[in-house]
Amino acid sequence: MEVTRKNFSSVLPEVEKAINEADFLSVDTEFSGLHASNSFHISPLDTPEERYHKLRKGSSDFLVFQVGLCTFCYDKENSTYEAKPFNFYVFPKPYSRAAPDCRFLCQSSSIDFLASQGFDFNKVFKEGIPYLTSMQESELRDFLEERHKQYTQFSSPAFVTPDSGAEAVTTKGPIEIPEEHKEFIEGICNNIQEFLDKEGEESLSLPSCNGFVRKLIYQTVRQRFQSRVHLGAKTNEKKQRLIVVTRIKSEDEMKKKELEKQSTELAELEDAVGFSKVIRLISQSGKLVVGHNMFMDLVHLLHRFCSKLPENYQEFKAMAKCVFPKILDTKLMANTTPCKELLPSSVLGDLLKHIYSPPFKKPEVVIPENFPRYDIDDSNLHEAAYDAYITGICFTGMSSFLGGLQKPPLSYVPPDAPIVKPFTNKLFLMRVADVPYLDLEGDDVLPSRDHVFHITFPKEWKASDLYQLFSPFGNINITWLDDISAYVSLYKRDQSSTVMSTLCKRDARYKILTYELFKNGFKDKESRKRSHAPESTEEEPKKKKPLNVDAPVFVSRSRSVTPPMPEENGNKAEEEKMAADSTSEQQPNEQKMFEVPAW
Template sequence: MEVISSNLNEAIDILKSIINKAAFVALDGEFTGINSDESRAFDMFESPAQRYQKISKIVQNFLMIQCGLCVFVPNEDKKSFTAFPFSFYIFPQDDNSGPNKNGFSCQISSIKFLSQHKFNFNKVFNDGMPYLNSIVEAECRMKIEEKMKSMWEKEDEKYNRAKENKYPYQLSFKIADSDQQFVKDMIQLIDEWLSDNSKKILQFPSCSGYHRKIIYELLYARCTDKNMLPETVREESGIYILAKKLDEKEKAQAAEEKFKTQLSKLDDAVGFCKVIDILRKANVPVVGHNMLHDILHLVHQFIAPLPNDYYEFKEIVNTAFPNLYDTKLMATTEPIKTYFADSSLAAAEKRSQKEPFQNVSIEFCKEIDCKDFHEHYHDAGYDAYICGTVFARMLYYYDTLTEDENGCCNLQSEVLQPFNGKIKMHRMLDIPYLNLSGDDVRPSREHVFVMRFKEPWPLSKIADYFSAFGGAKPMPVPMDETSFYIILLNEKESVNVSNKLVGEFQDFTLQKFESDRLEKTSSAAKRKADSIVNSPTGQIPAKKEKSESTVQRFSQNLQNGETI
């Protein structure tokens, strides 16, 4: 089902009716970009926290413009599923709020890739649904409430200012000769309306913003008894001012109606975040394929701005989605790693149709339109469906390993639990995943060294240099043309290399990996200290009071039952 602003409520009703029956929900996203200069700085030996810092900067530059969700509901036999796929087109509608209020970037290759796969950008830009996460929504709600409380006070201020205006016709600015007749016509129109008690409403002709300013000031200057409320109306035919005469009771009713209208507009602006709220409240397992960018975008756009602190990010994800599974990680981990030479989504789907996997029966639901929903890779809804299909087949396989009798949707299986909360990491040599539900992997790197050259060496010469120690694999350090990581093939030789080769030589310097990292950290700290000492004041900047963290605000919203 393709979902845009006009049929979002219909999709929400369907989602609410099925979400609590779901075994799991598969997720996929399409973005305006996925790489930047930060990507080129990825280091295969950095920590998960360091990698998060780089990827979070990338994510904050781009947008998720389509989110695919596919709800998998088990049938009565518990060995087949009914799939409910949704493709949500998403685009921010307000430049003044939300995490992307200052704009977003597009990566040329990403846009061309989507275009080549017939992605409908017109639906995104013209019909895409807006979104406001719970934090921004709460801020907007507070502003509306404050504005409504002081509504009539501000109206009184406008009347009082009109009395003080020094230019002709009690205006706050001088009128050009070409506008004199317009002003006289408007004064006549206003005075006739005010003198006719049978007319409660006056609609002015459509005009420019400059002329509307003149009309507003004339209204406040001529209506001395303060019984009038003007508003600007925007229609396809033009923009005009509508003025109404109100008594005290009608003023109160007008304020209440305006308040309700503002809240209704805010509710519409929340948009896609209502879908995420339903997903979060259902506490249903969420499945993705290579889903790190998906999760970061989901958090940043629809839950809360990505925090600087990695552990705060983990807490937000665990609060919102405590059960995450990554089929990319599963396909590259024993016991099924040997069956997936290619772990891309399309390849994984084809391979999972063969032995030892069971081709689980999955049929599309009859409640929504799925007639065009076939073989359309890189539509987020279709990719989510394929991801969920692969996961269902993997579930069946794991059930056969444990001789589970609960059918093919037992997510409590002991062999499946190690994957819960873990997301595949790329370009990391010895940390295969981010562990969002616990402590990250901390591998030993005693066999890793850093070699820095005064003049470049060929790779063959570097490898030969360590041949007496069982050989080594040299790998370039990112963003550093004169340095290589030296990974010993025989880890037991690390002590010998430390004793015999570590140090500064004529052509190079060799350090243990941990010593090199410690030295870099110390250098960074020294540079920061030098900048303080050499500052104009020579003083350490005063420490800012710690503000309420994003996760505290988000967790409080969850406890209060507020929407995301």
């Protein structure tokens, strides 16, 4: 079901009912961009904390254009799921001059991609549902309450323009009317007097003018006409601010008119909260929220519709767990034994096709009549509601497959089943081979990276120079950071202990640090920068948590390969791609496979 600003209020009760009746929910989002700059590209050697900080930067710079929500309710009698997909167009349109005026970036590649998929940008900008975070709503509500108190002080010498926004200034006593505005203000007063002298029309719209002149009008009209008229503000179709004059017959009518106006303003604020209400309903339900490769979706949903993302990584975990108590990433399920061995690809569109084929069993899903019917093909991909819909199908398909492996087999696997819990509140980390997942409930698994070294070198160096430098230690992976630095990973881990002693004093043109020393030095530098503390000359590396072999670790789907030695004239862009691909491959027996236990 397509939901825009025009039908959001009428559809919201149906959304609430669907959420409350659902067994689980699935979500997806579409953005205005992914990476704010080249320096924030994701790396195969990112830790979960580093990846969070990179995605946090993107969520601050880019907007969510579309949010898909699909609710799934299991019908035990017919052994089918009822799915209700909602496709929300969202845009932070400021509802008043006091509301936040959001600035954002667009990434041309992302916009081009969405356009190629038939995305309707006009619908986003013209009909997108507004939204406010809880903090923004609270600040605007306080502002309105304070302004409403000022409105009722008609006998006070203070003069406040009701449409002056958050930066309204209360002045004691009337403002002296400049000579150039006297004729215009006098003409306005004459028009109002003529309006009052004639019977019939109940209101009069004054010509549009700037904020200062509007303030002069409010001041002069209240002085001259006292309680005979009520002044209000409105915005016309061309976004021009107008003053509307309404005749008043008594003090009681004036109070009633003012209360109506205040009610209207509060209702407008309630409408401006917009799509954030849907996120609050999802949060309050406590239902399992399913997404595919959903780390980025999660940070955008939290930042845009809940609260500004914290700088502290642990605070982010606590925030995510508070807003969405239970989440599940189908990308992680697809890359975990035993599903991993049976699924050639975990890309969402490909995953759906494999779920419809043996040994998986196609889930029976029905969609009510008032919702769109989706053809299961690639034509609907990247519409947020459709992606959320097929994400939910993939979850039910893989859950059902795992249930069939139990003794006795489970005909239905509920979202809170023990067999699902190992995947709950863990997020897949894209292109990171040795960190299985980000754990929202506990400490992350941090493997040893003693075989990784940070090197800085002259700008003219190419991949071939690094291969030649490290040739005594066997084949390597190169992860480019910029034109003068990179990570080098050894395939032969047993050679790691001799690298520093062999290479450190060979050539002054380059500098090599162990991965741990470089990371701890970088963290210390950032910490000193934030605290403005003097820089220490000693760097004391911290001990990282070793890989827990008893933890439910996930294994990458590729086999170990030995990369070919590049030619002397290889360029960095090609080598960067090769490094990213080869780093995502894992040597056999390096991690313990996660086997799904039987209950």
